[in-house]
Amino acid sequence: MKLQQEVNDLVKRSLDRHLRLAVTGLSRAGKTAFITSLVNQLLHSSTQDNLPLFEASRNKQLLGAKRIPQTNLMVPRFDYDLAIEQLNETPPQWPEPTRDVSEIRLAIRFKPNKGARRLLKSTSTLYLDIVDYPGEWLLDLPLLDMSFEQWSKQQLKNLQGDNATSIRARLAKEWLVKLNHFDLYQQANENRVAELSRAYTAYLHECKKAGLHWVQPGRFVLPGELEGAPVLQFFPAILELDSDGKPVQGISKNCAYAMLRSRFNEYKKKIVKAFYQQHFASFDRQIVLVDCLQPLNAGHDSFNDMSRAITQLLQSFKYGRNSILKRLFSAKIDKVLFAATKADHVTPDQHGNMVSLLQQLVNEAWQHVSYEGIDMECMSLSSIQATMPGYASRGDTTLQAIKGTTLEQETLTLYPGEVPSTLPNQAYWQQHGFDFHQFRPLKIPQGQSLPHIRMDKAMQFLLGDKLR
Numbered sequence: 024m025k026l027q028q029e030v031n032d033l034v035k036r037s038l039d040r041h042l043r044l045a046v047t048g049l050s051r052a053g054k055t056a057f058i059t060s061l062v063n064q065l066l067h068s069s070t071q072d073n074l075p076l077f078e079a080s081r082n083k084q085l086l087g088a089k090r091i092p093q094t095n096l097m098v099p100r101f102d103y104d105l106a107i108e109q110l111n112e113t114p115p116q117w118p119e120p121t122r123d124v125s126e127i128r129l130a131i132r133f134k135p136n137k138g139a140r141r142l143l144k145s146t147s148t149l150y151l152d153i154v155d156y157p158g159e160w161l162l163d164l165p166l167l168d169m170s171f172e173q174w175s176k177q178q179l180k181n182l183q184g185d186n187a188t189s190i191r192a193r194l195a196k197e198w199l200v201k202l203n204h205f206d207l208y209q210q211a212n213e214n215r216v217a218e219l220s221r222a223y224t225a226y227l228h229e230c231k232k233a234g235l236h237w238v239q240p241g242r243f244v245l246p247g248e249l250e251g252a253p254v255l256q257f258f259p260a261i262l263e264l265d266s267d268g269k270p271v272q273g274i275s276k277n278c279a280y281a282m283l284r285s286r287f288n289e290y291k292k293k294i295v296k297a298f299y300q301q302h303f304a305s306f307d308r309q310i311v312l313v314d315c316l317q318p319l320n321a322g323h324d325s326f327n328d329m330s331r332a333i334t335q336l337l338q339s340f341k342y343g344r345n346s347i348l349k350r351l352f353s354a355k356i357d358k359v360l361f362a363a364t365k366a367d368h369v370t371p372d373q374h375g376n377m378v379s380l381l382q383q384l385v386n387e388a389w390q391h392v393s394y395e396g397i398d399m400e401c402m403s404l405s406s407i408q409a410t411m412p413g414y415a416s417r418g419d420t421t422l423q424a425i426k427g428t429t430l431e432q433e434t435l436t437l438y439p440g441e442v443p444s445t446l447p448n449q450a451y452w453q454q455h456g457f458d459f460h461q462f463r464p465l466k467i468p469q470g471q472s473l474p475h476i477r478m479d480k481a482m483q484f485l486l487g488d489k490l491r
């Protein structure tokens with residue numbers, strides 16, 4: 024009997040499953056909203072049937088889910104309760120944004136429907152870790168293959184020559200003036216370096232505010248607990264070169280330039296490399312959330328910049344033989360989902376365009392990744408619905424519309440515009456534009472799960488095969 028029990032336990036342990044699901048996206052892409060909704064849908068899944076596209080739910084295999092303590096004690100917990108509390112306020116509030124990595128762990132009990140699992144036991148458990156981290160951190164990957172000199176050159180090239188009149192150059196002005204007065208050869212002075220670093224960081228924040236997402240170093244705008252640490256205090260700088268490309272003046276070990284360079288190298292090692300080795304290497308699956316609507320609203324520059332940031336972000340899923348990542352760890356990610364978020368901001372007839380726009384944004388890398396054997400898909404969704412589809416009449420015609428409550432508490436019915444199905448050129452913003460409003464989340468119906476659009480489709484892609 025005892026032996027039988029032991030065998031059963033052993034089988035049970037080996038049949039239970041673990042999955043680390045990483046959720047990322049540039050800031051305000053909707054990570055907090057997505058995780059809050061995902062946890063909420065799973066906690067309610069055994070008693071509700073609002074997830075028809077999620078096979079395990081449709082087949083009534085889900086027996087229940089509960090939160091359990093996470094295993095990685097070094098990472099802050101994702102504050103699900105606080106998010107739900109805020110959504111339940113009157114009027115409902117969007118959850119507070121988070122600025123660092125965090126995680127939450129669920130145990131999902133289900134009835135397996137096939138194979139050995141079904142024969143051996145009537146229930147299994149999927150332990151699901153959901154990890155939230157800023158997409159900005161992935162923008163730092165290329166630094167690993169760059170020297171301080173190369174990186175500085177690249178950053179400053181964006182602000183000089185033909186680019187000297189760009190938005191970036193305008194935003195960088197204050198810092199550039201300080202940089203021009205800064206003596207790179209003098210003995211390093213920590214306070215002066217800190218001052219210029221603050222000006223450089225302020226420039227990066229201004230870029231973000233202007234809707235430009237490609238900023239480096241990514242950790243500077245989302246420092247988490249490293250705020251104010253010297254490893255986040257450096258900036259690009261170039262030594263004066265002679266006609267042969269050699270520095271006109273040699274530098275000493277203690278000079279300001281040497282300090283910047285050594286901090287850059289420390290940043291690469293302790294921040295960028297450490298993130299990939301300690302966090303990224305442990306992910307089994309990844310969802311990348313993309314807000315395509317905000318840049319459509321903001322204009323051409325912002326859109327191009329997001330496209331560049333996404334291309335950059337995708338480098339983190341290139342596991343090819345010569346990739347930087349291959350040298351750091353052996354990757355495990357087998358599925359990547361790209362989701363265009365906030366689909367409830369447009370009328371349902373535009374959802375198809377959202378998907379094809381996103382597909383084009385990720386297209387180049389998409390081909391590469393599928394080549395590497397990672398399963399990849401694009402879809403559009405709304406994690407927490409804020410509007411309802413409806414109709415508005417103009418003259419004698421009835422148009423599709425969305426209806427919601429604005430942040431100022433007004434009820435608004437509108438047709439926000441068409442989402443282009445292909446990458447838009449400059450003319451799009453002259454002819455169409457996009458009328459984007461922020462809405463409050465819908466009130467959560469008493470005792471029910473969060474209203475959503477296609478969360479179930481995302482859950483099927485990300486979790487479906489682990490719940491069979």
Ligand SMILES: Nc1nc2c(ncn2[C@@H]2O[C@H](COP(=O)(O)OP(=O)(O)O)[C@@H](O)[C@H]2O)c(=O)[nH]1
Nearest residue numbers: 050051052053054055056117365405406407409
């Ligand atoms: N209408 C709508 N707005 C959303 C949705 N998800 C996120 N948002 C909006 O986007 C903002 C940023 O979302 P958040 O999840 O905090 O982004 P994060 O920075 O990626 O964690 C929220 O405060 C909401 O205003 C959604 O599904 N529908």
Ligand SMILES: [Mg+2]
Nearest residue numbers: 054055120121
């Ligand atoms: Mg967040």
